[in-house]
Amino acid sequence: MNTKPKISIITASKNGGRFLRQTLDSIAQQSFTDYEHVIADSASTDDTLDILKEYKRNGYNVRWISEPDRRADEGFSKAMTMARGEYIMLTCTSDGYLDRDWFKKCVQVLDNDPEVSMVYGSGKPINEDGEIMDSPRLDFIKRPPPSKEDFFLFWLGTFSLCFELTWCVRADVFRKCFPKYEPNDCFLQMHTIFAFNYNFNVGGYLSLFLPDFACYGREHHDSCGIRQSDVNKILKQQYKSAIIKYGNELFAGTRKHVFRDGKSNVIRELRVDELDSCRKKVLHYRINRRFYKCKKSHGFMRYWRRKLKILVLYFLLRKRIYV
Numbered sequence: 001m002n003t004k005p006k007i008s009i010i011t012a013s014k015n016g017g018r019f020l021r022q023t024l025d026s027i028a029q030q031s032f033t034d035y036e037h038v039i040a041d042s043a044s045t046d047d048t049l050d051i052l053k054e055y056k057r058n059g060y061n062v063r064w065i066s067e068p069d070r071r072a073d074e075g076f077s078k079a080m081t082m083a084r085g086e087y088i089m090l091t092c093t094s095d096g097y098l099d100r101d102w103f104k105k106c107v108q109v110l111d112n113d114p115e116v117s118m119v120y121g122s123g124k125p126i127n128e129d130g131e132i133m134d135s136p137r138l139d140f141i142k143r144p145p146p147s148k149e150d151f152f153l154f155w156l157g158t159f160s161l162c163f164e165l166t167w168c169v170r171a172d173v174f175r176k177c178f179p180k181y182e183p184n185d186c187f188l189q190m191h192t193i194f195a196f197n198y199n200f201n202v203g204g205y206l207s208l209f210l211p212d213f214a215c216y217g218r219e220h221h222d223s224c225g226i227r228q229s230d231v232n233k234i235l236k237q238q239y240k241s242a243i244i245k246y247g248n249e250l251f252a253g254t255r256k257h258v259f260r261d262g263k264s265n266v267i268r269e270l271r272v273d274e275l276d277s278c279r280k281k282v283l284h285y286r287i288n289r290r291f292y293k294c295k296k297s298h299g300f301m302r303y304w305r306r307k308l309k310i311l312v313l314y315f316l317l318r319k320r321i322y323v
Contacts, residue, residue, distance in 0.1 A: 007035040008085030012075025014042035016093030026096030032103035039064035040078035094218040106168035117205040121166040121214035157285025194239040
């Protein structure tokens with residue numbers, strides 16, 4: 001416990017004991033074992049703490065605190081401050097890992113490519129009984145997204161979120177991009193996942209996608225996603241609006257964008273003579289966003305109406321690339 005682990009898995013929990021054993025087992029079965037599990041528990045009243053004590057007695061490398069908090073985002077912030085690993089991963093007490101070599105694959109990439117700050121993959125949804133469910137979106141497995149610098153334009157055009165349950169991020173970068181918890185109505189504070197993705201890409205950090213079903217995400221009746229679905233819809237729109245604003249400022253020449261390596265050093269700056277070709281790529285991604293995100297098409301006529309609308313506005317406004 002005194003040595004610095006390679007990976008810290010951080011978790012926010014509250015009364016998730018009924019799923020916790022499966023989550024812990026999926027971590028304990030990883031082929032890569034140089035990790036710690038840090039849990040910020042929100043004063044659970046079920047058997048969560050008893051399970052953690054049991055696993056710790058059996059040699060599972062886990063540390064935790066248990067005290068009241070307001071939201072899961074606050075719990076993740078607490079766990080982040082406790083983490084000691086070189087790389088940070090994130091999971092919930094109802095989710096877990098499918099690929100037993102996922103930790104090893106992530107470490108191999110980050111150890112060998114100093115430009116990459118985050119490795120991520122895809123996942124599968126399961127129900128409360130642990131059965132794998134059909135998913136209309138395969139999270140890039142069919143059409144993997146571009147990586148490193150090329151992902152930035154893809155992100156501007158598709159508003160993509162890297163699947164958080166598969167993240168493996170350099171700890172210093174994670175702390176720079178992870179929002180400080182402050183309860184207000186801004187998506188940069190109200191939703192950790194949106195905020196981290198925005199800060200990571202605007203900061204110019206580079207990611208790498210591995211075409212692997214690395215984990216599962218459990219859908220259950222009292223999950224945060226279901227309880228906060230109305231709020232999340234508003235925050236998702238705020239996230240998209242913030243990306244649109246950033247893109248418009250970039251292509252209007254009022255903002256500069258740089259790319260950084262895993263130590264936050266600037267690799268290069270996006271040049272002015274690149275902006276026109278970059279704008280066209282973003283427009284392509286924007287028009288075909290549902291295709292690249294593996295979502296069901298709205299239908300032939302609706303697709304072409306939407307495409308025509310985007311093209312007309314693009315040629316009328318030139319500098320403005322979104323609708």
